[in-house]
Amino acid sequence: MPAPAPAQSLLPEIAALLPASINDTWTHGQVKAVEDLLIEQGTFHFPRLETGLFAAATSVADDFHLTGYQNVWVRDNVHVAHGHFLWGEQAIAVEDVEALLAFFATQKQRLANMIEGRTTPDQIQQRPHIRFNGRTLTENSESWSHAQNDALGYFLWLTSRLATTGQLELSIEQAALLNEFPHYFQAIDYTTDEDSGHWEEERKVEASSIGVVVAALKLWAVILDEHPEFRTAGRGATSEFCSQLVHRGEDALARILPYECRQENSRKVRAVDAALLFLIWPLQVTTEPMARTIVANVSEQLAGPYGIRRYLGDSYWCADYRTLVSAEKRSTDYSEDQSARDQLLKKGFEAQWCLFDPIISIIAGEWYRSHGQPEDLALQKFHLLRALTQLTRPESRFGPYKCPESYFCEAGSYIPNDITPLLWTQANLRLALVGMLQSLSS
Numbered sequence: 497m498p499a500p501a502p503a504q505s506l507l508p509e510i511a512a513l514l515p516a517s518i519n520d521t522w523t524h525g526q527v528k529a530v531e532d533l534l535i536e537q538g539t540f541h542f543p544r545l546e547t548g549l550f551a552a553a554t555s556v557a558d559d560f561h562l563t564g565y566q567n568v569w570v571r572d573n574v575h576v577a578h579g580h581f582l583w584g585e586q587a588i589a590v591e592d593v594e595a596l597l598a599f600f601a602t603q604k605q606r607l608a609n610m611i612e613g614r615t616t617p618d619q620i621q622q623r624p625h626i627r628f629n630g631r632t633l634t635e636n637s638e639s640w641s642h643a644q645n646d647a648l649g650y651f652l653w654l655t656s657r658l659a660t661t662g663q664l665e666l667s668i669e670q671a672a673l674l675n676e677f678p679h680y681f682q683a684i685d686y687t688t689d690e691d692s693g694h695w696e697e698e699r700k701v702e703a704s705s706i707g708v709v710v711a712a713l714k715l716w717a718v719i720l721d722e723h724p725e726f727r728t729a730g731r732g733a734t735s736e737f738c739s740q741l742v743h744r745g746e747d748a749l750a751r752i753l754p755y756e757c758r759q760e761n762s763r764k765v766r767a768v769d770a771a772l773l774f775l776i777w778p779l780q781v782t783t784e785p786m787a788r789t790i791v792a793n794v795s796e797q798l799a800g801p802y803g804i805r806r807y808l809g810d811s812y813w814c815a816d817y818r819t820l821v822s823a824e825k826r827s828t829d830y831s832e833d834q835s836a837r838d839q840l841l842k843k844g845f846e847a848q849w850c851l852f853d854p855i856i857s858i859i860a861g862e863w864y865r866s867h868g869q870p871e872d873l874a875l876q877k878f879h880l881l882r883a884l885t886q887l888t889r890p891e892s893r894f895g896p897y898k899c900p901e902s903y904f905c906e907a908g909s910y911i912p913n914d915i916t917p918l919l920w921t922q923a924n925l926r927l928a929l930v931g932m933l934q935s936l937s938s
Contacts, residue, residue, distance in 0.1 A: 498878070499799030499853075502885040503910070507896065509533060510884055518877040524936040530884070531929045537897040539887065540926050542576065542919055547598075548591030549630040550576050550919050568630030570596065571694065572920045574650040578657075578778060579923030583930050586663050593655050597670055599633045600624065600651065607676040610683050611731070617643070617684045620831070624648060624680075641692040641831035643699055645681070646771075649708035652677045653779070656715035660722070671723070672730025674716065678738050679731055681709055686741075687748040692831045694771040695806055699831060700764040703752040704771035710745035711779040713738045746781075753782065754789045756807070768793045769807045773855045777862065784863070791856055802903035802910045803848030803886055811838045813847035813913045815905040826914075847902040847913065850921045853883040854928035861931035865938050876935060880928050888912055899925055 756769035900912035
């Protein structure tokens, strides 16, 4: 069963440019006109800090400063910077990664402490920090769910990717820093380590985190082969060492996928999670049959008329969240215990996120360009249309043409949550349009 039809229609200006049916013929010019319109409307405006980093979101909500989203997340920065890299603004991507390299240089002692046994994986605040002050490149003082192996993996992955394309030239000092990461992943045994993952919640062994590390180690191994001088930088690392860690990760994924988590603790087991989509794109660490299974599971079990749930039972921005949870507690660290928040959830009223329809559209486009099957092109169109209907309306408190983090139910109606616009959503939507243009050019 595919995802449901969207609850909202296209904005009139978009509807005037693009057929609203996947059965109609779409042209390159029509999709390019939509992209140009959204650029003109400011949908793809990505404000940057002086350091070159991106805050997670910008918002006109009165209490936005209480959400914490003015901070920098490593994960979000990688996805947003990767988008800029793909649509042709490589210099912005490089500046972002250079700033992340500068921040992680301040985290080198945390990496070393774990590798050398002075700290242990259960000392969460002693792990490298993944949310920080992007203006000063310094740590925040508050406690946070820093056990996020996916975030560390994303950093190593994009840094390696930019280096392999020649966009980023690494120094010996930077290579020494990056060589710490394979040793860190070995020290915590990333294939069995319980982390908070993409959604920064209760720790468990998550396929979506393991897969990011696998992708990162594969690319760093390529760098080590291309640059023999890096193999002895700092603690040193070899492509063979990275490959051994990759094999362990791939074995773990074979045991877990298509689940997100298969632990003995039934409370932690999760059959379907939208974060698994990122293992398909941009990371490409699954086979195509597994990728199609994951996409089908997400579409059939998590998709709603306004967006796609992160997972069943997700209480973040559940129905009437602004009434039930004070602004100060909406972005609290729930990694130790989220039972109180979970009690607020009414079954079936999870927030429906706007990150995922663009990603499924991108994935379907990759399949279409590989095989030429019309059903893949139809799937690409369908999820792009769903993504475009998620843009805010003129009557929205945020104004029109904004990309929300999610839609949540308030007083019986679905509206964008306070995290609007979310830069990660913006990047995904623009990349979905780029993918559609590529399919119509093939």
